[in-house]
Amino acid sequence: MPHTSRRIKTQCASCSLKELCLPVGLQSVDFEKLDGVIKQSRRLRKGDYLYHSGENFQSIYAIRTGFFKTLVSLSDGRDQVTGFFMSGELLGMDGIDNHAYTNNAVALEDSEVCELPFNRLDELAQFIPSLNLHFFRLMSREIIRDQNVMMMLGNMNAEERLSTFLINLSQRLAARGFAANDFVLRMSREEIGSYLGLKLETVSRTLSRLHHDGIVSVEHKHIRILQPQVLRQMRSQSLSKACSES
Amino acid sequence: MPHTSRRIKTQCASCSLKELCLPVGLQSVDFEKLDGVIKQSRRLRKGDYLYHSGENFQSIYAIRTGFFKTLVSLSDGRDQVTGFFMSGELLGMDGIDNHAYTNNAVALEDSEVCELPFNRLDELAQFIPSLNLHFFRLMSREIIRDQNVMMMLGNMNAEERLSTFLINLSQRLAARGFAANDFVLRMSREEIGSYLGLKLETVSRTLSRLHHDGIVSVEHKHIRILQPQVLRQMRSQSLSKACSES
DNA sequence: CGCTATCTTGACTCGGTTCAAGACCCGTGG
DNA sequence: CCACGGGTCTTGAACCGAGTCAAGATAGCG
Structure with missing residues (x-):
């Protein structure tokens, strides 16, 4: 039976990557709320764009399987790869400010991501403080990562x-x-x-x-x-x- | 009367910089809570360190007046200035992950900062959703800024x-x-x-x-x-x- | 007022870029 | 199955922009 209409429902509680993209110590009730928010996982082929620079920001994405690059472009065509991302890592946090992505995110192999709609996530974080803190930490980690790249490029x-x-x-x-x-x-x-x-x-x-x-x-x-x-x-x-x- | 013991209490509601470091639309009750959390402003002389790399992370700082640089160091002595910061901008968000600052922050002129203890801020954000979102946006902005520097250094x-x-x-x-x-x-x-x-x-x-x-x-x-x-x-x-x- | 930091400028060097040619790999189609 | 073709990768040689080294100039601080 090709193409079943049954939606592949993501289940954070049983996901082998939850140690990477979620805080420790979540209760089963938290997982239920979380699963209610996270959209069906999205599949991409090698070369597909997960989002484009300038595109309206709606969601943060967690990589389930696969590999991505992100890149920013100058108006003259020059561009800069700003990162490579693998399973359990989050993409799209640059879009929160300005409600638009500043990067392009491109799959470098066939990949699958969980979509986390940001407005619902933000609201959910109100009820799960550890989740809120976790997102702060993930963004902090991204800042540190970028600064390490700056060190590399500069020195x-x-x-x-x-x-x-x-x-x-x-x-x-x-x-x-x-x-x-x-x-x-x-x-x-x-x-x-x-x-x-x-x-x-x-x-x-x-x-x-x-x-x-x-x-x-x-x-x-x-x-x-x-x-x-x-x-x-x-x-x-x-x-x-x-x-x-x- | 030199050195009065009267504490200079910060008051966000009347601060001329609030458009820069706080979300719009806060209610007076929010400002009261906020003022209860924000510590007395701290003064630094030119050359003083606001925090050191590796130091235990407790607070984020908002610059009231003055000018700072942040820098990361390699073990061999090479270092890289990762940013320059002026009034209304926030310092220390790199410390959230790992509970330790990764940067040094140094005053480049006599300066004054508001100290925002992070654990209380995190708790406060639960009750003021717009404040929580605002911090997400500020961290997102920092990521974008760092990526623009990467573009500059790389291209x-x-x-x-x-x-x-x-x-x-x-x-x-x-x-x-x-x-x-x-x-x-x-x-x-x-x-x-x-x-x-x-x-x-x-x-x-x-x-x-x-x-x-x-x-x-x-x-x-x-x-x-x-x-x-x-x-x-x-x-x-x-x-x-x-x-x-x- | 002098001393030290910082800044400017010049001459030379060098690591990485540019330009170019060829090798290799893989996907495609015959 | 193999031949073909285009993209990717390697390697060489010449070049160039920024680095290095060095000498003075200038400003600002004590």
Whole structure:
């Protein structure tokens, strides 16, 4: 029976990602309210836009499965990838101010999201203080993340940026139960470059160098981190420099 | 009578900045609750730290008067100015997640802030929905601001960064009733450079060029924007390039 | 009034960009 | 099944914008 009309009702209580996108200690009555608010999950194909910049803001989205990039555009066509997002992470919080998204959100593989209508969420948060606080924390986390990117763009060389990027991906994958040191990149060299403030050629060259040095194995999009501890040290290599000099 | 013991009680209802840091439409009963929560304003001298990175997070701060920078540090001593803040703007939202500030906040001139203890604010927000929503919006605004900086650091050359920076300062000063095109910088060339991902020499050279071209007048920290419309166009100069080419 | 911070300016260097050519991969269709 | 084609990736060589290093100038502070 293809295309059943039965709606796939999301159920937060049984969702394996609830530790990632919800506060701990919710009661079953809270989950009921929550399930009443959260809309049926939405499916996207690779390349689909979840929302566009400038579009009227209605909802925040939690990623159930898949992988996304967000990007902001300048009027002249230049754009900047502002983040990569995986399961359990939230998208769209930039839209709360101004009632319009400032980013575009694009699926980098077939994905599925839970839609959280913001006006209902806001009202729900009144009754579940821990949920309210949780959203504050998630937004705070997004601010911290963005500031770390600023640090990267403002102070690091290409090698440090790439190592930081790979270690960060590795940690987030590990937190979801995937292999930390063996994974497939969902994004192109150009998208990595845009995120890191580098050209795609520089990304390619830097990865080649890491490969040549035996620190990671790079076979197109298949990455294996061979020497995690070395890669970690490279994130702020001038630290080690400073130490060995003094 | 030096040093009176009378506490300077803040009063949000009569504060000239309330349009900036509070939602519109608060009732007098709301202001009473708010005044009960907001602590006596705290004074800082130029150079004082409002909070340090890693310090236990207790409060968000609203700037009454003065000027601040925030910065994050790498373990090797490199640091990055993540923002400049003026009256009516909020500091410390990065601390909500993890219960610790990730930034340092430093007064760049003698300043005065309102302290908003977060646990009481969170509780207060339960009873004033518009206040709760307002904080969501302020955090969303901070995310957008940070992403615009990412765009600047990732895609713009020195001249574009400086023009963006000056126009932004100009607009925020104008919104506070100050002259938009004649102001004094509160920060050093090095601090501007750190914020913009440039070295201080590059900041100096670029300002000199803008001065030489008659677009702004630069006398040390005294800036006059002589041709605001030209400066605006420079923010994304390749836009005009792209247009003239096509 | 002098000292130190900060700022300006010049000359040179260098990391990352640009431009270009070729390799590789995968999806598509014959 | 394989050949084709377009997009993605790698690599090389030349270039350039910002960084580095250095020397003075200037302002502001004590």
